Structure formats: structure tokens, C-alpha cells
Amino acid sequence: SPRAGAQEIFSGSETVPPEVERMYLKGIKFLVSVQNKEGTWPNQYGNEPAVVGLCILSILAHGEDPNYGPYARTVARGLEFILKSQRQDNGYIGTSMYNHGFATLALAESYGVVQNPRLGAALQKAVELILTSQTNNPFGAWRYSPEASDADTTVSGAQTVALLAARNAGIGVPEEAITKAVRYFLESQSPNGGIGYTGADSPNAARTAIGALVLSLAKKQKTGAFTSAFSFLKSNSANADMYYHYYLYYAAQAYFRVPLAWEAWNRGNIQTLVETQQSDGSWDGSFGPTFSTAASLLSLALNYRFLPIYER
Numbered sequence: 001s002p003r004a005g006a007q008e009i010f011s012g013s014e015t016v017p018p019e020v021e022r023m024y025l026k027g028i029k030f031l032v033s034v035q036n037k038e039g040t041w042p043n044q045y046g047n048e049p050a051v052v053g054l055c056i057l058s059i060l061a062h063g064e065d066p067n068y069g070p071y072a073r074t075v076a077r078g079l080e081f082i083l084k085s086q087r088q089d090n091g092y093i094g095t096s097m098y099n100h101g102f103a104t105l106a107l108a109e110s111y112g113v114v115q116n117p118r119l120g121a122a123l124q125k126a127v128e129l130i131l132t133s134q135t136n137n138p139f140g141a142w143r144y145s146p147e148a149s150d151a152d153t154t155v156s157g158a159q160t161v162a163l164l165a166a167r168n169a170g171i172g173v174p175e176e177a178i179t180k181a182v183r184y185f186l187e188s189q190s191p192n193g194g195i196g197y198t199g200a201d202s203p204n205a206a207r208t209a210i211g212a213l214v215l216s217l218a219k220k221q222k223t224g225a226f227t228s229a230f231s232f233l234k235s236n237s238a239n240a241d242m243y244y245h246y247y248l249y250y251a252a253q254a255y256f257r258v259p260l261a262w263e264a265w266n267r268g269n270i271q272t273l274v275e276t277q278q279s280d281g282s283w284d285g286s287f288g289p290t291f292s293t294a295a296s297l298l299s300l301a302l303n304y305r306f307l308p309i310y311e312r
Contacts, residue, residue, distance in 0.1 A: 016303045019274055024062055026281030027297045031055050031290070032074045033280075039081030044288025049085045049094040050158075052078045053106030054249075054294040061301035061310065066114045079110060083122055091125030096144050097133070101158025104130065108165035109307050127166045130159045131177055140180035152198045153188050156181060157210035157250070164217045165309045182218050185211045186225055193228030194236065205236045206243045209250035216257040217309075230258060245285045245295040252299035253310070262302070269299055 031041070040047040041055065056078040059071045066075045082103045086093045093103040104126040111119045133146040141151035142159045160181040167173040188196050188211070194203025195211035212229040220226055233254060237247075248269070255265040273296055277283055285292035302310055 017270060020270060020300050020303050023270075023273060023277055024297060024300055026277065027283070027293050028059055028062060028071060028281075030281035030293060031058070032071055034290075035074055035077060037077070039077035039079070041290040043290040046288065046290035049082050049099040050102035051291050051294065052081055053103040054298065055290065056082075056106045057109055057307065058294045058297035058301065060109055060113070061298060061304060061307050063304055063306040066110070075110070075114065076116070079106070079114065079116060079119070082106060083118055086122055086126065090146070091122070091127075091129040092146060093126060097142050097146065097148075097155050098144070098158060100126065100129065100146075101142075101155065101162045104162040105158070105165050105309070108162060108169045108171070109309060111169045123166060123169065124171060127163065127171050127173065130163060131174070134159070134177055134180065139184055141184040150198065151184060153185060153195055153207050153210060154197070156184055157207075157214055160214050161217065161309065168308045178218050182214065182220060185214055189225060189229065193230075193232035195229060195232075203232065204243075205233060206247035206250060208233045208236070209247060209254045212254040213250055213257070216254065221257055230254065230261075234261065243286070245283070245287065245292045248299045249295040252302055256302045256310070266303065273300065 034043070035041055040052055045051045056075055059075055060066055064071050066072055082093060085103070093100045104123065107119055107123040107126060110116075111123050129146055130142070133142055133148070134140060136147070137151060138149060139151035141156040142148065143151050143155050160178070163173050163177060163181070185195060188198075188200055190196060190200040190203045192203070193208070195207040196203045197207060208229050212226060212233055215221065215223065215226040215229065233251065237251065251265075252269065255262045273283065277296075278289075281293070282289040283292040283296040301307065305311060
């Protein structure tokens with residue numbers, strides 16, 4: 001079937017680099033080839049709803065028809081697994097808010113493009129759980145469980161992006177929820193601009209990329225907080241080795257919000273991923289080939305910009 005048209009590119013070449021297309025197709029084919037019939041993946045963390053959600057997103061991000069295209073069955077299986085993983089009493093997906101946040105993001109980006117009448121209700125319930133969890137949290141943020149009374153920026157980043165994606169999809173999300181989430185990130189920002197984990201101390205590149213993305217999606221890109229966070233991110237990207245692909249997933253989106261910086265970063269990322277892609281189309285990392293491949297593909301997906309959350 002014909003490919004859909006992407007958002008107009010901000011500047012420079014309007015052609016996706018051929019090496020990106022080659023890598024992307026190899027990566028998708030790897031994911032398709034190893035998916036289990038129940039919709040999960042066999043590698044490390046491949047049976048977690050969060051990673052299944054990221055795999056679905058990486059396929060949708062290539063602009064294929066998710067209902068009748070060559071990867072429709074893979075998308076359908078993955079979404080079915082997420083739907084079956086959701087508790088019917090409260091909408092909770094998986095066994096941690098990490099899983100819930102990324103799975104909710106996948107539902108939000110699938111809703112309206114995938115022909116499955118169950119997605120809307122599932123997304124609504126997933127969003128309601130995120131909002132209830134935030135309301136009951138003294139920090140106005142999130143941690144590992146819906147009932148948590150503490151918070152951290154990594155889990156909170158996943159919930160905030162999911163809420164913003166759900167709002168884009170037409171689900172009601174109070175502005176107060178976004179305001180409280182942004183406030184938590186501001187309280188977790190150190191004087192040098194970096195974002196810490198459970199406070200402003202010990203910031204790193206991955207968490208700062210999350211914070212910069214949240215600020216940008218919440219329309220705070222012209223603030224001093226975003227400027228200082230992005231400055232820290234540019235100066236500390238070399239320190240992201242331990243969580244490299246997790247960093248990559250968020251850093252690509254953060255850099256994308258700053259067009260001139262994105263062009264140079266994107267060229268470097270393409271070169272690195274060309275050199276590190278395995279012969280079977282996968283990438284490997286500390287969280288296993290399924291997550292590493294999905295995160296790598298999603299870092300390249302800004303070259304296409306098919307996902308609504310990837311628009312400026």
C-alpha cells in the first residue's frame with residue numbers, strides 16, 4: 001500500500017537519508033521475525049508491556065499502514081498483549097508504572113490509526129489511573145507503583161509524555177496535571193541545568209533529556225529552565241554509556257526540539273547506529289536487543305515524523 005505523507009521537514013534536505021531507510025527496514029524486520037505469537041518478544045525485557053509498546057511505536061513511526069500493511073499482524077499482536085495486560089478494575093497495565101507509562105503511550109499513538117474498537121476505552125482507563133496516581137502523590141508526580149508516595153523523574157517522564165500523547169489523541173487531560181508534572185521536574189533541576197533522579201542532585205544526560213523533552217512538549221521551550229537543561233544535555237551526552245539506548249530514545253526527541261542542534265546530532269547518531277547495527281538488523285545493549293532495537297529505531301524515527309508525539 002502507498003506510504004502516507006510525513007510532516008514537512010523544518011529545514012535542509014526533505015529526503016530521508018538512504019542509510020536511515022536501510023537501517024530502519026532491517027530493524028523492523030528483526031522485530032517482526034522474532035515476535036512471539038502472543039505479541040511479546042523473547043529477548044531480555046521483551047515480555048514487558050513497556051518494551052512491547054516501544055516496539056509497536058517503532059513500527060508505527062515508519063508510516064506503514066497498521067491495519068493492512070506488511071507489519072499489521074505484528075502491531076495487532078503487540079496491542080492485544082497490552083490490552084490483555086491491563087487490569088479491568090483500575091486500568092493498570094503491567095506490574096510497574098514504567099510499564100504503564102510506555103504502554104499508555106503506545107495506546108495513545110495507536111488510537112485513531114489502528115482499527116481496534118477496544119483501544120479508546122483502554123486508553124481512557126490508563127489515563128485515569130495516571131491522573132489518580134498523581135493526585136494521591138504528595139509530589140504531584142509518580143514512581144514505581146500507582147500508590148507510591150515518593151517520586152522520580154524517569155517514571156514521571158514516562159507518565160507525562162503519555163498524558164500529553166493522550167491529550168493529542170483527544171482524551172481529556174486537565175492542564176493542572178501537566179502543570180504539576182512540570183513543577184516536579186523544575187524542582188529536580190540542579191543549578192547547572194541537569195535533572196536529578198529523586199531531587200536536584202546527581203543529574204545525568206538521560207534524565208536531563210527526559211526533562212528537556214517534558215518542558216518542550218509542555219510548551220516551556222522558551223524558558224530558562226529548558227535552555228539550561230539543553231545546555232547540560234549537550235555538554236554531558238558522552239556520559240550516557242550505562243543507559244545508552246534509554247538516553248538515545250529521549251535525547252533524539254529533546255534535540256529535535258532545537259532544529260540547528262538536531263541536524264548535527266542526527267548526523268552523528270546515524271553514523272553511530274550504522275556502525276553498531278548487527279547483521280540480523282538488531283542493536284544490542286544493557287537492556288537486551290529488543291529494547292535496544294526499538295529505542296534505536298525511535299531515535300531515527302524523527303527523520304520521518306509520522307507519530308503525532310514526534311511533531312513540533
